Amino acid sequence: MFPASNYVDKVDFAFIFITVISFALLALVTILMLYFVFKYNHKRNKKATNIHGSIPLEIFWTVIPVILVLGMFYFGWVGYVDSVNPPADSMVIKVTGQMWKWSFEYPDGFKTDTLYVPANVPVKLNLNSVDVNHSFYIPAFRLKKDVLPNRNNSLWFNADKTGSYDIACAEYCGLRHSYMYTKIVVITKDNFTAWKNAQIAKAK
Amino acid sequence: MTANPSGVNSVSYLEYKGRHKGIKSWIFSTDHKRIGILYLISMLTFFAVGVTFGFLMRLELFSPGPSIMDPQTYNSIFTLHGIIMIFLFIIPGLPAVFGNFFLPIMIGAKDVSFPRLNLLSWWLFVAGGLLAIISVFLPGGPADTGWTFYIPYSVRSGTNVVPALLAAFILGFSSILTGLNFVTTVHRLRAKGMTFFKMPLFIWSLYSTAWIQILATPIIGITLLLVVMERWLGVGIFDPALGGDPVLYQHLFWIYSHPAVYIMILPAMGVVSEIIPVFSRRTIFGYKFIAFSSVAIALLGSLVWAHHMFTVGMSNTAMFIFSFLTFIVAIPSAIKVFNWVATLYKGSIYTEPPLLYALGFIFLFSIGGFTGLMQGALSVNMHIHDTSFIVAHFHYVMFGGTGFGIFAAMHYWWPKMFGRKYKIKTAKTAFWFLFIGFNLLYFPMFIMGWLGMPRRYYDYLPEYTPYHRLSTIGSWILITGLIIMFSNLYSALRRGEKTTEPNVWGGETLEWKSATPPPLENFDVLPEVSEAPYEYKENDEVEEKKTEEAV
Numbered sequence: 163m164f165p166a167s168n169y170v171d172k173v174d175f176a177f178i179f180i181t182v183i184s185f186a187l188l189a190l191v192t193i194l195m196l197y198f199v200f201k202y203n204h205k206r207n208k209k210a211t212n213i214h215g216s217i218p219l220e221i222f223w224t225v226i227p228v229i230l231v232l233g234m235f236y237f238g239w240v241g242y243v244d245s246v247n248p249p250a251d252s253m254v255i256k257v258t259g260q261m262w263k264w265s266f267e268y269p270d271g272f273k274t275d276t277l278y279v280p281a282n283v284p285v286k287l288n289l290n291s292v293d294v295n296h297s298f299y300i301p302a303f304r305l306k307k308d309v310l311p312n313r314n315n316s317l318w319f320n321a322d323k324t325g326s327y328d329i330a331c332a333e334y335c336g337l338r339h340s341y342m343y344t345k346i347v348v349i350t351k352d353n354f355t356a357w358k359n360a361q362i363a364k365a366k
Numbered sequence: 367m368t369a370n371p372s373g374v375n376s377v378s379y380l381e382y383k384g385r386h387k388g389i390k391s392w393i394f395s396t397d398h399k400r401i402g403i404l405y406l407i408s409m410l411t412f413f414a415v416g417v418t419f420g421f422l423m424r425l426e427l428f429s430p431g432p433s434i435m436d437p438q439t440y441n442s443i444f445t446l447h448g449i450i451m452i453f454l455f456i457i458p459g460l461p462a463v464f465g466n467f468f469l470p471i472m473i474g475a476k477d478v479s480f481p482r483l484n485l486l487s488w489w490l491f492v493a494g495g496l497l498a499i500i501s502v503f504l505p506g507g508p509a510d511t512g513w514t515f516y517i518p519y520s521v522r523s524g525t526n527v528v529p530a531l532l533a534a535f536i537l538g539f540s541s542i543l544t545g546l547n548f549v550t551t552v553h554r555l556r557a558k559g560m561t562f563f564k565m566p567l568f569i570w571s572l573y574s575t576a577w578i579q580i581l582a583t584p585i586i587g588i589t590l591l592l593v594v595m596e597r598w599l600g601v602g603i604f605d606p607a608l609g610g611d612p613v614l615y616q617h618l619f620w621i622y623s624h625p626a627v628y629i630m631i632l633p634a635m636g637v638v639s640e641i642i643p644v645f646s647r648r649t650i651f652g653y654k655f656i657a658f659s660s661v662a663i664a665l666l667g668s669l670v671w672a673h674h675m676f677t678v679g680m681s682n683t684a685m686f687i688f689s690f691l692t693f694i695v696a697i698p699s700a701i702k703v704f705n706w707v708a709t710l711y712k713g714s715i716y717t718e719p720p721l722l723y724a725l726g727f728i729f730l731f732s733i734g735g736f737t738g739l740m741q742g743a744l745s746v747n748m749h750i751h752d753t754s755f756i757v758a759h760f761h762y763v764m765f766g767g768t769g770f771g772i773f774a775a776m777h778y779w780w781p782k783m784f785g786r787k788y789k790i791k792t793a794k795t796a797f798w799f800l801f802i803g804f805n806l807l808y809f810p811m812f813i814m815g816w817l818g819m820p821r822r823y824y825d826y827l828p829e830y831t832p833y834h835r836l837s838t839i840g841s842w843i844l845i846t847g848l849i850i851m852f853s854n855l856y857s858a859l860r861r862g863e864k865t866t867e868p869n870v871w872g873g874e875t876l877e878w879k880s881a882t883p884p885p886l887e888n889f890d891v892l893p894e895v896s897e898a899p900y901e902y903k904e905n906d907e908v909e910e911k912k913t914e915e916a917v
Contacts, residue, residue: 198707198713243744336441
């Protein structure tokens, strides 16, 4: 995987941050568990020792995890909060989800079923469904938003790299849910202008 | 206490002859132990059905493209798999089976507070289960909405959604009645001297669970009825076509269904808290912390429901609070894990099957918990929400956690319940099949999910094939383990060595002081309690320290 949108780095960082801590803690718990089971097996340790507890230890293993999860929360939050407010100069495209296809309406009035966007330009997508719930998902962009019939959800991104990526429906929507795929094609600004003009010409 | 009239305690509950004979002596019995067994049989029957559906789904996904079924069948199968496993297996698994059987015994009571209500709750359970099964065969076909019944799809689907909803509604009542019974029983029927802090930790977990059952279940009941009204009468509540709001439905659904996952996991944590000190032959580490963490989970767990809806479009305030609380609710679970591990320290450990399953629980549940943290992080959630990552996480918590907790409870209490021993070696073999199969089945889903494989997909892009293959092969190993485990337990009932030893494992809670199998009213003389549950006083007796050298 490579960074394809403005979200990738932050999402991946938060994910790796949590994964590393989780893996360390899981390894600690597992190794201790196995070590104790081996070392204090009744064959080696005929008589157990009662230890009722330890307040300092309890405080220790409450406070440390609290600090760790607050860190996780923080990185999750800062990675998310950017996605709420699209830049004012974003290009706006209307996305319609319906059983079981996507369609995209551009500011110039034409419609497509594949999403073409220019690279390095903020794009805002207004999401709407004409029937049931869907969810607009671009795995390569680490981005997803539900597409509901009665709300004007939206999302925005800045595609950093030209290329073609999958768009999937992530909210179960019936018979052909798993076929509700299309592509987002990121092209350079110049190519986009050319493509756009061709579309406008076609529409006429 | 008073001597028992007419010798009800001279024979075990299995042999006791009451008013009825044959099957009626079971299905009309108000004995909490017989009701527990009724639940056990019905729950395992549904489990077998749920496993079969899971197996078929995995078979379909072995290769991309249609293989053994059409998409409509697949959609119905994952819906039924979810409904059956959640409402008919995991929710009743521990409270209704082992809670019913052991809660009264472990607090030194003759029965629950309301034995007839208890029987009614089993009948409701069976009625709900049957309705769910009938809905499969009615014209229109089985529901295909997923177990979450999200609106508007569930209002539009032409399948039998209403019978499935009513089934879930009835099952909810069964769950509420069990909860009500347990709360009352714990408050009113504890043995003399058994203060709250002398209760076994399994009872603490059941008590916390029972409160969630009482408080949260009515919400889903009402919500499901509103959906029925919407479908039948066209009242616009959730469906935007009628002026309703589908997000409201999601809120109401998760206000119940998130606490419900704690209904599912807490009793399993209670089982682990019983097993670890017994097989370490020492007192539990941090009793009060484990007890209070159950209560904390029940309280905090009721305030995090919207983390199932982070992509639905909520305000920043809501996102902030729900994400924050989601991280906080992880803490009491972490405290439990640390205390369990600390209980192994300086124990005298017997690696019998119940301990093996309990340790399996800790490992798998921890993975489930950690991956839960990943989903709690808002930015990461935007990526992995509604992918197979969630499916993997959920199964690690609910199957690796609660499922293994149920298996641990079976191996721990089976000899007590039936007076028969199972084969220890076979039980251990089964564990390893289950453990390896489980990880092979579900771990690839984490990877797929991270790579962008959405959930509830009948078909998939070719690049996910290797992960789906591994996962399907894992399901075969897992099912082999299940077959070995259940045939071992079943053949114990038929041919297993008989035992009347009251204390099979060296436990110190009250069920080990009752006869094996327990008599109708559990105790000849109701016990009095003066100590905390896992004291193992003989450890404190002064003896020469020869243990130190034995490394």
